[in-house]
Amino acid sequence: NAGVTQTPKFRVLKTGQSMTLLCAQDMNHEYMYWYRQDPGMGLRLIHYSVGEGTTAKGEVPDGYNVSRLKKQNFLLGLESAAPSQTSVYFCASSYFRGTDTQYFGPGTRLTVL
Amino acid sequence: AQSVTQLGSHVSVSEGALVLLRCNYSSSVPPYLFWYVQYPNQGLQLLLKYTSAATLVKGINGFEAEFKKSETSFHLTKPSAHMSDAAEYFCAVSDNVGSQGNLIFGKGTKLSVKP
Numbered sequence: 001n002a003g004v005t006q007t008p009k010f011r012v013l014k015t016g017q018s019m020t021l022l023c024a025q026d027m028n029h030e031y032m033y034w035y036r037q038d039p040g041m042g043l044r045l046i047h048y049s050v051g052e053g054t055t056a057k058g059e060v061p062d063g064y065n066v067s068r069l070k071k072q073n074f075l076l077g078l079e080s081a082a083p084s085q086t087s088v089y090f091c092a093s094s095y096f097r098g099t100d101t102q103y104f105g106p107g108t109r110l111t112v113l
Numbered sequence: 114a115q116s117v118t119q120l121g122s123h124v125s126v127s128e129g130a131l132v133l134l135r136c137n138y139s140s141s142v143p144p145y146l147f148w149y150v151q152y153p154n155q156g157l158q159l160l161l162k163y164t165s166a167a168t169l170v171k172g173i174n175g176f177e178a179e180f181k182k183s184e185t186s187f188h189l190t191k192p193s194a195h196m197s198d199a200a201e202y203f204c205a206v207s208d209n210v211g212s213q214g215n216l217i218f219g220k221g222t223k224l225s226v227k228p
Contacts, residue, residue, distance in 0.1 A: 105156050
């Protein structure tokens with residue numbers, strides 16, 4: 001039982017490049033989330049998914065897209081990376097939303113030059 | 114709208130001393146409140162949560178928190194700090210009533226434990 005896994009762990013991009021971050025969970029959770037963590041800012045929700053094939057915007061969605069084609073996977077895409085997207089990205093999953101424990105992956109550290 | 118304020122971005126205590134990390138919330142509905150811990154270079158993991166049952170909530174690793182509606186607070190405490198408690202701690206509130214909210218996180222408090 002691996003829990004929540006994220007790939008890659010580290011990535012360096014140049015401005016304007018694109019990339020996809022992959023999140024996978026093996027707990028059969030309906031809900032999945034992408035957060036970004038910046039120093040002194042806590043975690044901010046980018047996008048979330050309430051089930052296979054459904055996604056919704058969070059607090060800071062601009063510049064990101066997501067897809068949930070399979071229940072266990074949640075992809076975060078950056079179409080044209082900008083230095084402001086330099087951050088640590090965390091994926092999480094849960095059975096329910098507001099009242100339930102969220103299980104977090106180990107994070108992806110992204111640097112955009 | 115719901116929000117969370119964590120007082121003190123850095124807290125330093127000596128090993129064996131009381132740990133007190135402060136969290137105040139703003140919510141227009143009965144809140145669901147959480148404390149998560151993040152060890153260096155890791156993801157977050159749940160310490161404890163309040164979901165309208167007992168106001169004193171016990172979590173893992175000897176931590177507990179008390180929900181005080183009159184003070185809109187949910188402070189985290191541990192009687193005796195260990196070196197292994199050094200980490201960043203995040204308070205969070207669900208942004209909606211019932212099961213349909215997302216979590217709103219505070220900015221975090223980094224706890225240092227001195228030998």
